[in-house]
Amino acid sequence: MTPDAARSGVLGLGLHVALGLCSLCGRRAAAFGPRPPNERWKFTTGGFVESSPAMSADQSTVYVGSSDNNLYAVDAASGTQRWKFATAQGVVSSPAVSADSGTLTGTVYVGSSDNNLYAVNAADGTERWRFTTGGAVPCTPAVSADQQTVYVGSDDGNLYAVDAADGTERWHFATGLSMQPSLALSADQRTVYVGSHFYLCAINAADGTERWTLTTGGFVASSPALSADQQTVYAGSHDKNLYAANAADGTERWRFTTAGEGEGGRPAVSEDSATVYVGSDDKNLYAINAANGTERWRFTAGDAVVTSPALSTDQKTVYIGSQDYNLYAINAADGTERWKFATGGPVISSPALSADQSTVYVGSYDGSLYAIDAADSTPRARPGTVF
Numbered sequence: 001m002t003p004d005a006a007r008s009g010v011l012g013l014g015l016h017v018a019l020g021l022c023s024l025c026g027r028r029a030a031a032f033g034p035r036p037p038n039e040r041w042k043f044t045t046g047g048f049v050e051s052s053p054a055m056s057a058d059q060s061t062v063y064v065g066s067s068d069n070n071l072y073a074v075d076a077a078s079g080t081q082r083w084k085f086a087t088a089q090g091v092v093s094s095p096a097v098s099a100d101s102g103t104l105t106g107t108v109y110v111g112s113s114d115n116n117l118y119a120v121n122a123a124d125g126t127e128r129w130r131f132t133t134g135g136a137v138p139c140t141p142a143v144s145a146d147q148q149t150v151y152v153g154s155d156d157g158n159l160y161a162v163d164a165a166d167g168t169e170r171w172h173f174a175t176g177l178s179m180q181p182s183l184a185l186s187a188d189q190r191t192v193y194v195g196s197h198f199y200l201c202a203i204n205a206a207d208g209t210e211r212w213t214l215t216t217g218g219f220v221a222s223s224p225a226l227s228a229d230q231q232t233v234y235a236g237s238h239d240k241n242l243y244a245a246n247a248a249d250g251t252e253r254w255r256f257t258t259a260g261e262g263e264g265g266r267p268a269v270s271e272d273s274a275t276v277y278v279g280s281d282d283k284n285l286y287a288i289n290a291a292n293g294t295e296r297w298r299f300t301a302g303d304a305v306v307t308s309p310a311l312s313t314d315q316k317t318v319y320i321g322s323q324d325y326n327l328y329a330i331n332a333a334d335g336t337e338r339w340k341f342a343t344g345g346p347v348i349s350s351p352a353l354s355a356d357q358s359t360v361y362v363g364s365y366d367g368s369l370y371a372i373d374a375a376d377s378t379p380r381a382r383p384g385t386v387f
Contacts (some may be wrong), residue, residue, distance in 0.1 A: 037341050039341070042369070043079045043081070043370075047066045047067030048345065051064050059356075073085075073122070087112035088116075089113035091112050094140040096110070106122035115137065117150070133155075133160065149164055152183075158175065184223065191205055195237075198218065214243065222235050225266050228273045232244050240261065244293060258282050265350050272315075285318065285328075298335060317331065321364075323348070325344065327370075344366030345364045359372065359373065
């Protein structure tokens, strides 16, 4: 064989190998999918975790309730227990923290199925005071901006305003019906929005008198959410609709109909007030045009989505839990899946993001609180792929 022929053969073989590698790369790229995120840590309680986690103001501690009757304080970095506070029955209420919750004077407020709202020392888990209602307190409390008042609903049919310093009642508003959803405070602190049975109500925060009521066709199980400009309040109802109401007078702006019997937790509203994200028990997370109530996109999970969506500060990712046992990270622009993380039980707990957006915290019916790497979406090969 001449040198020229040998060189030609080598070049031909090289081209064949290169083309084969390109084909292989193409098949490999097609086999890649979203990579499940890293689990930073897992903290296990003695019961299911329906309560949604809350972060201390300094981001050092995660607080969460469990059906084992306890409120837990967990180190945000390591997942180790700092303390636990025992109530007489399950804690499905999500905690609310004071603005100074990272200090010795900070307070965690949480409801229990033992009919009490508790104020707990954030530093050591000792009780500051308790306020007793006539029914279970599954609702998440809301703390006023001046830190002087705590608002909470009870299954006894009342919305309460409680003095944050000593736990005495300031006023109560009687709905006459069980109050499962949590509430929302207007930015100017003048109005409390809450759902009760067939109604979305606006209550004067100063004295507990009614400002307005919007009637829906079903139980308002969703917690209300306000647009960034405070002009619109959103809430879901068991009549299958998400309602957008004028925050000033309660007139209906629009309604969006899903296929589910009820909408999920509190809707999330984009920073520019252009899009509303809400889950439904029809297995979908919906992105809805806030201006006219039309659908932008939907993401379908494997089971009901009853958690409140969490929106990243860059507005690019929506995090939701599902009863299919997964936590999902969804592209906020088009509804495509970035990644999912599997737990050992239904995810009823709403996810919470750390202030630096690096970690997602969420509870599961498997009894655990998880800390998950929010950023890990590096492609990986799907199991079983052969190269």
